[in-house]
Amino acid sequence: MKVVGILKLFYFTHFMSVGVFFPFLNLYLKQIGLGGSHIGIITAGGLFLATLGQPVWGVITDIFAKRKKVLQFNLFLSLILVIILSWRKDFFTIFILLLLFRFIRSPLMRIIDTMTLTSPDIAYGRVRLWGSVGFGSASILAGKLLQETSLYNFFYFFVLLGTFCLLISFFLPSDKKRRKITQMTKNKLVALVKNRTFSIFLLFSFLVGLPISMNSAFFSIYLSELGAKEGLVGLSWAVASFSNIIVFFYSDNLLKRFGLVKPLFLGAFLFGIRWLLYAFISNPFVILAIQAMHGVSFALFYSSGVSFVSQITPSELQVTGQGIFGAFFTFGLSGIAGSLLGGIMLDTLGTSAMYAVGGTISLLAAFLFLWSVKAKNK
Numbered sequence: 001m002k003v004v005g006i007l008k009l010f011y012f013t014h015f016m017s018v019g020v021f022f023p024f025l026n027l028y029l030k031q032i033g034l035g036g037s038h039i040g041i042i043t044a045g046g047l048f049l050a051t052l053g054q055p056v057w058g059v060i061t062d063i064f065a066k067r068k069k070v071l072q073f074n075l076f077l078s079l080i081l082v083i084i085l086s087w088r089k090d091f092f093t094i095f096i097l098l099l100l101f102r103f104i105r106s107p108l109m110r111i112i113d114t115m116t117l118t119s120p121d122i123a124y125g126r127v128r129l130w131g132s133v134g135f136g137s138a139s140i141l142a143g144k145l146l147q148e149t150s151l152y153n154f155f156y157f158f159v160l161l162g163t164f165c166l167l168i169s170f171f172l173p174s175d176k177k178r179r180k181i182t183q184m185t186k187n188k189l190v191a192l193v194k195n196r197t198f199s200i201f202l203l204f205s206f207l208v209g210l211p212i213s214m215n216s217a218f219f220s221i222y223l224s225e226l227g228a229k230e231g232l233v234g235l236s237w238a239v240a241s242f243s244n245i246i247v248f249f250y251s252d253n254l255l256k257r258f259g260l261v262k263p264l265f266l267g268a269f270l271f272g273i274r275w276l277l278y279a280f281i282s283n284p285f286v287i288l289a290i291q292a293m294h295g296v297s298f299a300l301f302y303s304s305g306v307s308f309v310s311q312i313t314p315s316e317l318q319v320t321g322q323g324i325f326g327a328f329f330t331f332g333l334s335g336i337a338g339s340l341l342g343g344i345m346l347d348t349l350g351t352s353a354m355y356a357v358g359g360t361i362s363l364l365a366a367f368l369f370l371w372s373v374k375a376k377n378k
Helices: 003-031 036-064 065-085 092-103 108-117 124-148 153-170 182-196 195-226 230-242 244-258 261-280 285-314 315-328 333-348 349-377
Strands: none
Touching: 003 036, 003 108, 003 124, 003 153, 003 195, 003 230, 036 065, 036 092, 036 108, 036 182, 036 195, 036 315, 036 333, 065 092, 065 108, 065 153, 065 285, 108 124, 108 285, 108 315, 124 153, 124 230, 124 285, 182 195, 182 315, 195 230, 195 261, 195 285, 195 315, 195 333, 195 349, 230 244, 230 285, 244 261, 244 285, 261 285, 261 349, 315 333, 333 349
């Protein structure tokens, strides 16, 4: 099978494992007796480790040119951690295990995105869309099966799919030779961190990521409070994931035509509208329809974001650059702040207020980003 086929299969299987795990994890934690604040602390703590892990793993991977081996090592360890997690129900042990899990999983998407973006003659969006297909398929199937059996079974689904993902990884492109740590590489890393345009983009990503993280952490709980069963929860996540497919398919053409700034602004703006709609709608079936907005908002924002990082980052620091982006976006700092803030608001003000605040943040971030870009151009 060609490299592009292996990459598509990896995205599909990896996101299937994500689709059977994360949409139901916090729902499971609530079922075993943990409150919104505890769930927020667990999520934020794990994302704190992911924030540290992404640039650290990125530097290690770039310097030693061990993308494939780091990927395989971390896939294997994450399977072991989930198996142990399935045996525990006390807050402290779950907290520690999920901290380690997040740290170990943190470089996976950065590595596979870099492999795809740096492979010749491969359109990123048309490969990445298979992740959305995998996530959506898994969410529907898992939601239906868990509703008819037991929520606990999502552990088994994850281990099965994670094992298959590990096997596929052996067919990914081979590692390059180890690079020497040169002064030039260090200077390029310092220059990247000090780059003003990059800093503005990171701040923008952080602000947009805040409400995305609130939604990721508490959307399943929100639907459950509205009376939705596991099947509808899974279907809701699937609608959001499937809606990515068309936008990802055409994303490379859209970015060539419109550049990076307009898609980034539009993605953030539509996120803001989506969160505000959630704040004022209490019918889970209407929310199911609004989930389709995810396709335009996330696919546009994310494909533009990783493309921006790939363009601005030196070739020998590609995973590092993506790791820094991940550390500021929903996989890192904004995930921490969003989970904590969302957990507090869930317990004190309710989910409607949480989404209203999130929508306001997204819209402000979108217009501030557009203003900052215009100001810089002048």
